[in-house]
Amino acid sequence: MTPAHLLDRTRRALRLAAGLYATGAAAISAAVIHIMIRAFVGSPPVAATIPIVLAAAIAWWAEFRRRGASKLTLERCALWVEERVPTMQYALVSALAMPSTSPGLGLTVDATRWQVVERDALRRALRRTGVLLLAAALLWVAGSRVAGEAGGGMVSRGGPGGIGGTLRVRIRVTPPAYARLARQALDDPASVRALAGSSIEIEVSDSVATLRIGDHSLPAQTTSSGGRLARLVTPARTQALTVASPHGSRVVVVEVIPDSVPSVTLLRPARDSVLRAPTGSIPLGAVVHDDFGIVRAAFEYIVSSGDGESFTFGTGSVGERRLGGNRTGELSASLDLSAIQLKPGDIVHLRAVARDGNTVTGPGIGRSETRTLRVARAGEYDSVAVEGAAPPEEDKSVLSQRMLINLTEALRGRRRALPRDRFVAESARLARDQARLRRQVGDIVFDRLGDSPGGEHAHDETDADRVLTADELLKAAEEATKVESELLDFGSDETPVTAVNRPLLEAYNAMWDAGRELGIAQPERALPHMYRALAAIQRARAAERLYLRGRAPRVVVDIPRVRLQGKDKGVPSARTPHQPADTAQLTDRRRFAAALARLMATPASAIDSFLVLRVSLLDRNADAARALAAATDALRAGHDATGELQQARRALDEPLVVADSVSRWSRGSGSQ
Amino acid sequence: MSEFIFATAQYESGDWDSAPLVPANVIDSVARYTSIPVAPVGINVSLSSDDALRYPLLYLTGHLPVRFTQAERQVLARFLGRGGMLFVDDHNHDIDGAFHKTATEELARVAGPLVKLPRTHGLYRAFFVFPDGPPNTSHELNGWGDNLIHPDLLAAMHGDRISVLYSNKDYSSEWGYHPDNKRFFSVDNTRFAVNIVVYALTS
Structure with missing residues (x-):
C-alpha cells in the first residue's frame, strides 16, 4: 500500500470527524432555534420546522467548512500527520511529493504507525459530538417547557407526544361533489369541520385501535401498513370521534357544517295590499343567496276564493329561473291578475321560493316572507254593512x-x-x-x-x-x-x-x-x-236596515253556574312538574368543573372531557363551545390555556334570562 | 295557582278568528268536568308577541293559507321550546286543502315533522278515555269537506311530549256553538277538548 493510499484513508477519517463535529453544532443550533420559537411564537406550527431545519443545515455546513474538511487535500492531510508524529521527519510529505525517487522514505512511512493518530481524532470527535447531541436534547426539552412556565398559569404540559401517547390519527375529508370543495387531509387534528354529507376516512397508526363516533362503535379494517382504517359519512350533528388503543387515546370533534337553505328576500311587492279591481299586472322581484349554489327559483302563489265555510284554492308559479349553481341571483317577473281570473274577495298569497343543489341532505328549499294581495269586495269601502237577517x-x-x-x-x-x-x-x-x-x-x-x-x-x-x-x-x-x-x-x-x-x-x-x-x-x-x-x-x-260592523258576541262563561255552584269536585290528573329551565346549564357547569379538577392530574382525560362538553354545547352555548375549542387546542399544544378556560367558565356562567313577571299561565295583556 | 286562560293565536296571514265560539265552549267544558281554575273568557293573543309565552296552550285555526311571519316563527319556536303546546285545527276539514298544506309546512319548519299520533297516546287518556283515538266530528260523518274521516291526529314532539297537535277533523266547527246549547247533546262532543287542556297543563 502506497503512502497516497494510506493518506486517502486518513482524509476520509478526518472528514468523518469533521462531519461529526458539524452534526453536534447543527443539533445545538436546532435546539436554540426551537427555544426561540417556543418563547416568542408559542406552539410551533408545521411551518416552524423550516427555520429549525434551515438553521441546522447552515450550522452543519459552517462547522464542516470551518474544520477545513471541504478542502482537505492529501498534502494537507500529510502535514496534519507530520505535525502529530514528529518522528517521521517529513518522510510522509516527501514520499507523497516524490513517490518514485526515494524508496527508503516509503519504508519509513510504513514503519510508522501513524494511523493511531487518526483513530484518536475520531474518538475525540465522537465524544464531543455525543456531548453536543445530549446538550441539544436537553435544550429541546427545556424549550418545550418554556412557554408554559413563562405564562405562569395553572396548565403546562408536554408537547404533542405527551398526550395521546404514540397514537397517530390521520383524517381525510371528501366533501360532496355538489359543493365543489377541495379534499382535505389532517394529521392528529383536535377537530374536523366537514360539510354535511362529506365522506370521512380515519386512519389510525395502531393496529388494535378501536373507534367510536358518539355512542356507536365504528367498523374499521386493517391497512397494509399495520394501522386501522374506518370510513363514515358526516353524522347528522356534531359528535366526538374517540380512538382508543393500548398506546393511548384521542378524541377528535367531528363538527358538521350544515348546508344552509337558500335565503330568499321578496322585494316586490313590498307590502300587503288591497286591490280595488283584479286587473293589470303586479311586478314581482326577489333576491336569493345560498352558501353553495342555487339550482332554480320561482314565485309561487295561492289564490283563496270564498268565505264563511266554503273556500276554494288554486296554486301556481311564475318567473321560474334556473341559476345554474350561482350563489346569488335575482328574480323578476310580473303577475297578470286577469290571467288568474281573480274575483272580488279573492286573496292571493305570494312568495318566492329557491332550491339549492344539495343532492345529499336536500334539496334545501328557501322561502321568502309571504305577501297577501286581496281583491276588495263590492261595498267594502262603506263603513257599515248590511246583513240579511233582521229581527222581526x-x-x-x-x-x-x-x-x-x-x-x-x-x-x-x-x-x-x-x-x-x-x-x-x-x-x-x-x-x-x-x-x-x-x-x-x-x-x-x-x-x-x-x-x-x-x-x-x-x-x-x-x-x-x-x-x-x-x-x-x-x-x-x-x-x-x-x-x-x-x-x-x-x-x-x-x-x-x-x-x-x-x-x-x-x-x-x-x-x-x-x-x-x-x-x-x-x-x-x-x-x-x-x-x-x-x-x-x-x-x-x-227602511233599509243598517247595523254597525262588529265582532262576534262575547260569551262569558258563568263558571259557578256551569259547576253547579262550585259543588263539582272533579279532580284533574296529577301534575308532573317540569324540570327547571336551567338544568342543562347547571349540568354543563358541573361537567366543566369536574374536567378542570382533573386537568392537573390527568390532562389527557380532562382534555377529552372538555371536547365532549364542547360537542354538547355547540347548539346551545356557542361562546362556551368556542372558548373550549381554543382551550383544548392550547392544552394539546402544551400551552397555557388559562385565558380560554376562564372565557369558557364565563360563558357557562352567563345568567339565564328569566322573566319573573311571567307566570306559567296567568292573565296576560293580550287583546280581547 | 293562576287560573288557566284559553288563548287563541292571532296570525297575520289567515282568518284566525273563524271559530269565535270555540273558546267559550272549551272553557265551559273545562269548568264543567274539572276543578282546574279557569278564566270565564278566553283571550286572543298575537303569535308575533311575547304575550303568547304567557299561556300553556294556544289554539290556532282558520280556513286560509297559513304563512307565518318571521316574528311569528320566532315566538312560536320560543313558545314550544319553553314547553308550550299549540293545538292547530284545520277549519276546512280538508286534508288536501291550502290550510293543511301551508300550516303543516310552516309547523314543520318551526317544530319539526308532524307524525301520526298513536291512538294509545296519553292524550287520549288525559282525562276522558278515548280508546278509538280522536272522536269523529259530525262534519266528517256527514261527508263534508273532503268526504273523508281522518282517523288520526298529527303531532310534533318535543322530547316525549306533544308540542304541536294538528287536527284535520274540524273541531273548530264541531265545537263552534254557544255552550248553553250543550244541554241538547246526549254526549258532550267537547270532551276531547278537556283532554287537550288537561294534557297541556299536566304533561
Whole structure:
C-alpha cells in the first residue's frame, strides 16, 4: 500500500470527524432555534420546522467548512500527520511529493504507525459530538417547557407526544361533489369541520385501535401498513370521534357544517295590499343567496276564493329561473291578475321560493316572507254593512198597531150602544195596550242605540208622566250615541243611527198622543195619531236596515253556574312538574368543573372531557363551545390555556334570562 | 295557582278568528268536568308577541293559507321550546286543502315533522278515555269537506311530549256553538277538548 493510499484513508477519517463535529453544532443550533420559537411564537406550527431545519443545515455546513474538511487535500492531510508524529521527519510529505525517487522514505512511512493518530481524532470527535447531541436534547426539552412556565398559569404540559401517547390519527375529508370543495387531509387534528354529507376516512397508526363516533362503535379494517382504517359519512350533528388503543387515546370533534337553505328576500311587492279591481299586472322581484349554489327559483302563489265555510284554492308559479349553481341571483317577473281570473274577495298569497343543489341532505328549499294581495269586495269601502237577517220586532209592532186601530174603530162604532162607564173602561184598556206597544217600540229604539230598557229611560204604564216625547227621546238617543255619530257621520245633518230610528221615534210620539186620547175616552181623536203611528212603523219596516260592523258576541262563561255552584269536585290528573329551565346549564357547569379538577392530574382525560362538553354545547352555548375549542387546542399544544378556560367558565356562567313577571299561565295583556 | 286562560293565536296571514265560539265552549267544558281554575273568557293573543309565552296552550285555526311571519316563527319556536303546546285545527276539514298544506309546512319548519299520533297516546287518556283515538266530528260523518274521516291526529314532539297537535277533523266547527246549547247533546262532543287542556297543563 502506497503512502497516497494510506493518506486517502486518513482524509476520509478526518472528514468523518469533521462531519461529526458539524452534526453536534447543527443539533445545538436546532435546539436554540426551537427555544426561540417556543418563547416568542408559542406552539410551533408545521411551518416552524423550516427555520429549525434551515438553521441546522447552515450550522452543519459552517462547522464542516470551518474544520477545513471541504478542502482537505492529501498534502494537507500529510502535514496534519507530520505535525502529530514528529518522528517521521517529513518522510510522509516527501514520499507523497516524490513517490518514485526515494524508496527508503516509503519504508519509513510504513514503519510508522501513524494511523493511531487518526483513530484518536475520531474518538475525540465522537465524544464531543455525543456531548453536543445530549446538550441539544436537553435544550429541546427545556424549550418545550418554556412557554408554559413563562405564562405562569395553572396548565403546562408536554408537547404533542405527551398526550395521546404514540397514537397517530390521520383524517381525510371528501366533501360532496355538489359543493365543489377541495379534499382535505389532517394529521392528529383536535377537530374536523366537514360539510354535511362529506365522506370521512380515519386512519389510525395502531393496529388494535378501536373507534367510536358518539355512542356507536365504528367498523374499521386493517391497512397494509399495520394501522386501522374506518370510513363514515358526516353524522347528522356534531359528535366526538374517540380512538382508543393500548398506546393511548384521542378524541377528535367531528363538527358538521350544515348546508344552509337558500335565503330568499321578496322585494316586490313590498307590502300587503288591497286591490280595488283584479286587473293589470303586479311586478314581482326577489333576491336569493345560498352558501353553495342555487339550482332554480320561482314565485309561487295561492289564490283563496270564498268565505264563511266554503273556500276554494288554486296554486301556481311564475318567473321560474334556473341559476345554474350561482350563489346569488335575482328574480323578476310580473303577475297578470286577469290571467288568474281573480274575483272580488279573492286573496292571493305570494312568495318566492329557491332550491339549492344539495343532492345529499336536500334539496334545501328557501322561502321568502309571504305577501297577501286581496281583491276588495263590492261595498267594502262603506263603513257599515248590511246583513240579511233582521229581527222581526217592527212586524210585531205593525200587527199590534193594526189590531189596536181595529179595536179602536170598533169601539168608536159601538159608542152609542155602550153605557158610558163601559165605553170609558174599554177606551182605558186600549190606552194601556197602546202604552205597552209604545214601550216595545221604545225598547227597540233603545236596543239599537245600545241602551237598556230597564235603564234611565225605562217606563211603564204607571210612569206615563215621565214618558219622553219623540224629540226628547231623539235627543237622548243622539247623546247616547255621540261618539258613534261622529264616527259615522256621512256629511249630512243626520246620522245613520238617527235616520234609521226616526220613523220609530215618530211612531213612538204618535202612540203617546193616541194613548193620551184613549185615556180620556176620545177614540175618534186617538185614531189619527194611531194611523200616523202605523204609517211610521211601516216606513221603518220598509227602511233599509243598517247595523254597525262588529265582532262576534262575547260569551262569558258563568263558571259557578256551569259547576253547579262550585259543588263539582272533579279532580284533574296529577301534575308532573317540569324540570327547571336551567338544568342543562347547571349540568354543563358541573361537567366543566369536574374536567378542570382533573386537568392537573390527568390532562389527557380532562382534555377529552372538555371536547365532549364542547360537542354538547355547540347548539346551545356557542361562546362556551368556542372558548373550549381554543382551550383544548392550547392544552394539546402544551400551552397555557388559562385565558380560554376562564372565557369558557364565563360563558357557562352567563345568567339565564328569566322573566319573573311571567307566570306559567296567568292573565296576560293580550287583546280581547 | 293562576287560573288557566284559553288563548287563541292571532296570525297575520289567515282568518284566525273563524271559530269565535270555540273558546267559550272549551272553557265551559273545562269548568264543567274539572276543578282546574279557569278564566270565564278566553283571550286572543298575537303569535308575533311575547304575550303568547304567557299561556300553556294556544289554539290556532282558520280556513286560509297559513304563512307565518318571521316574528311569528320566532315566538312560536320560543313558545314550544319553553314547553308550550299549540293545538292547530284545520277549519276546512280538508286534508288536501291550502290550510293543511301551508300550516303543516310552516309547523314543520318551526317544530319539526308532524307524525301520526298513536291512538294509545296519553292524550287520549288525559282525562276522558278515548280508546278509538280522536272522536269523529259530525262534519266528517256527514261527508263534508273532503268526504273523508281522518282517523288520526298529527303531532310534533318535543322530547316525549306533544308540542304541536294538528287536527284535520274540524273541531273548530264541531265545537263552534254557544255552550248553553250543550244541554241538547246526549254526549258532550267537547270532551276531547278537556283532554287537550288537561294534557297541556299536566304533561
